[in-house]
Amino acid sequence: MGRKRRKGIDPDISQKRGSEPLRRTSDGRSSESAPGCRFDPILKRRRAEWLTSLPTLTWLGLFVVVPTVLVFVIAFRPANPYGGIGGGWTLDTIRSLWTPSYLAIAWRTLWISLLTTVICLVLAVPSGYSIARASEKWRGRLLMLVIIPFWTSFLVRVFAWKSLLHPEGLIKKALEALGLVGTATTLLYNPTAVVLVMVYTFLPFTILPIYAAAEKFDFRLVEAARDLGASSAQAFRRVFLPGISRGLLTAFLVVFIPALGSYIIPDLVGGPSGEMLGNKIAQRVFTDRNLPHASALSAVLVLAVLAPLIAVLALQRKAKKSDIIMGEAP
């Protein structure tokens, strides 16, 4: 990285401006000393900007951008029998995705993710609302309580649910004792278990942006609506919800996108009937060792993730415009 930095930027600067300002500093300071800055502030500024940005730009370029491009490239390569990537190009892998079994997986991934997102939003709106309306002291405490669980080990939380839903687990035994389920019913290894555990892991991520939006919301608007004759349900639906729309959109994204890429949860509590796209990717990598196939599936997932992201960004831009029209404080 260091070499690149020197090659890429320094010659540029020293050639254009010479090292004259540098020499003038008699006290032997580095080239970035204060007097130099006074001579050419713009160039110095650009140089400092590149110096501080280049490490992350290089790192993320190498380990995020290049690998992502590679996934799309490898999707068009044939697999070789040794579990590696063969030469030449092929469309067969992409074509092989268009089969009923994959379409079923894609559909399940979509509905599980959507259902999880909807349940999370339904639970997060009242929670975010009551945290925003709590007293200053309680607000901090409640927020802390919401934040703590998502800091605990993700695997541990999934495991906690797995043992609760286990045939010998507490929930199963409790439901049996209440006569709600028979001994033969399994709570584990079905799509419902996947949705339940996904709601559990993603809910804190949903509450925070909704709280952030609700905290900025001017609750006098709701009072005004009530004074003008709106029922509390109407005031909630037509004043409060539009008022926190940006928080709702953010909350939607922070659940829906990772949900699409879920892998551990369906793997540990989903069973064959709860498999999602992420499981298929992992199977292609670890079970059949077919990297091009895994790449093609991942490329589909990338596109699936980009679609809602772009849609929401467009919506948010629109929302920003309507905010201005409504004359709300930014």
Next chain:
Amino acid sequence: MRRSRFPLVVTALVLAFFYLPILILVVNSFNPARFSSRWQGFSLVWYARLFESPEIWQALRNTLIVAVSVTAVSVVLGTAAAFALHRYGASRLQRVHYTLIYTPLVVPEILMGISLLMFFVAAGVPLGLFTIFLAHVTFCASYVAMTVLGRLQDFDFSVIEAARDLGASPWQSARKVLIPMLMPGIVAGALLAFTLSVDDFVITFFVAGPGSTTLPLRIYSMIKFGAPPMINALSTLLLAVTLTAVLVSQRLVNRRNSAGNPGTKEKFGT
């Protein structure tokens, strides 16, 4: 005005929903019974078993090697990036920079795992602790950048200008003024990076090689293949460690900010 009790009830239920599974897990770690539904008295038998297991110690060692080196590198990268983003935020370069830093925070982990695996396979890098390290820095640096950036929001740059006017070089003013003032943010970012590295499973799972089993990989195989209640004990210990780290980092982040402004909020782009 009469306010509905409904939201409060939902919040209480949501909090119960959050904590009950964790609580039951902790309680069960002291339960000698093999299945969690029957309480058979307090016991530390699972903890004892845990400490006798050599695989756990090996996994712990790997985890710590990775986490410490990841923290060191991502703190340097993330702090420099946060500084650039804050100072030169308006430039086109910084907009690209910000998008790049934001990407690891929104991309599903499995995509990062698979793309890094492809990259390492294509580049011929042998999979092991080193590839885990590279992968972890890739997302940890972004989290550090966001945490330090939050701290920079209320940083007064006239202090730096004052230092420069008094004859300090940019390097001196950074080392003696900027970095000490940002320290709480940097430490919070470091704790965050450490916790995330210790906890990461999905990305590690893809880029790990033979002999580089970390703690989460170990836990996963324990869960997957015949869950012994030893995991309860291990989970409880992990919970204790992460909670301590989080509470310390939250305290550092919130020292300046109001209590209602957690440093993690940047993650959601609000």
